[in-house]
Amino acid sequence: MDLSRRAFCKVCAGFVALGPLGLSGAKVSASETSKQSDVAMLVDVTRCIGCWWCYAACKKYNNVPETIKPDPEQPPDLSPDTWTTLYPVKTGNTWSFRKHACMHCTDAACVRVCPTGALSYDESGFVKYERDKCSGCGYCREYCPFDVPRLETEAVSGVGLMSKCTFCMDRVKDGSQPACAEACPTGAIKFGNRQELLEEAKQRVAGLQETDEKVRLYGEHELGGLHVLYILDDAPEVYGLPENPGFPVLASVQENLFKPYAWAAWGVVALGLALNVMIARARQRRKKEVN
Numbered sequence: 001m002d003l004s005r006r007a008f009c010k011v012c013a014g015f016v017a018l019g020p021l022g023l024s025g026a027k028v029s030a031s032e033t034s035k036q037s038d039v040a041m042l043v044d045v046t047r048c049i050g051c052w053w054c055y056a057a058c059k060k061y062n063n064v065p066e067t068i069k070p071d072p073e074q075p076p077d078l079s080p081d082t083w084t085t086l087y088p089v090k091t092g093n094t095w096s097f098r099k100h101a102c103m104h105c106t107d108a109a110c111v112r113v114c115p116t117g118a119l120s121y122d123e124s125g126f127v128k129y130e131r132d133k134c135s136g137c138g139y140c141r142e143y144c145p146f147d148v149p150r151l152e153t154e155a156v157s158g159v160g161l162m163s164k165c166t167f168c169m170d171r172v173k174d175g176s177q178p179a180c181a182e183a184c185p186t187g188a189i190k191f192g193n194r195q196e197l198l199e200e201a202k203q204r205v206a207g208l209q210e211t212d213e214k215v216r217l218y219g220e221h222e223l224g225g226l227h228v229l230y231i232l233d234d235a236p237e238v239y240g241l242p243e244n245p246g247f248p249v250l251a252s253v254q255e256n257l258f259k260p261y262a263w264a265a266w267g268v269v270a271l272g273l274a275l276n277v278m279i280a281r282a283r284q285r286r287k288k289e290v291n
Contacts, residue, residue: 038125039172040194041181042201043099044231047188050086050097057183058084080152080163084180087240098239099189102127102148102165106224109247110140110149126167126227136160145245194227201229
């Protein structure tokens with residue numbers, strides 16, 4: 001059986017991918033990013049009206065293909081062309097919605113398992129993604145407890161590159177807010193300092209609990225603290241969120257097991273991928289000669 005280029009890359013990367021080593025040296029540990037100056041978004045499902053403006057604004061700003069306003073009965077899943085969507089919940093004849101995108105965890109599984117440094121912690125606290133460093137190994141997709149990253153296969157190389165929410169990093173660096181937060185007409189999405197948003201969220205929750213005891217805050221402590229916080233009016237599972245998101249034991253063990261072999265393994269990946277492409281081209285030439 002022939003080994004595809006993407007499969008070969010993933011197999012070779014397996015020697016190190018589960019023990020993430022930022023080859024650029026740009027990675028920062030999770031503990032170093034959890035600080036008073038971190039930014040975040042607060043998403044309040046009690047204020048969301050399902051207008052899908054956040055979805056449209058994300059697509060427009062990031063120049064990904066736009067679509068018509070989605071049907072809540074068949075909401076679009078995250079994809080290489082959809083970095084944020086809504087998770088709909090129907091109770092009787094009433095719809096509720098949760099904005100769904102990268103959670104930008106303080107202790108992010110995707111950062112831990114990324115072998116190339118494509119995923120790292122930004123100094124503002126969110127998970128930064130550098131597409132040009134992505135190997136397409138897919139481990140971020142496999143280990144994310146929120147099922148966020150998606151892979152897009154490149155036509156030329158045959159390797160899948162990951163896509164996800166970038167927290168509108170360039171906008172944030174310029175002092176603006178993410179496109180989704182700016183577009184929200186009801187204040188269901190609020191951007192700002194994480195500590196200040198936490199204080200506001202707790203006040204909102206306390207007020208809402210006077211009439212609905214199911215209201216709760218999600219994201220304060222999960223995975224070291226999420227940089228997308230939620231005010232939920234029901235259990236996390238109702239809104240498609242794990243009650244206790246965690247990091248797989250297997251990945252945690254492998255994280256430290258293969259670090260010494262990172263450079264050697266990536267040399268093997270590069271050499272093997274080149275050989276695989278050469279062999280494939282030689283076969284194509286032979287077929288043309290026969291025909």
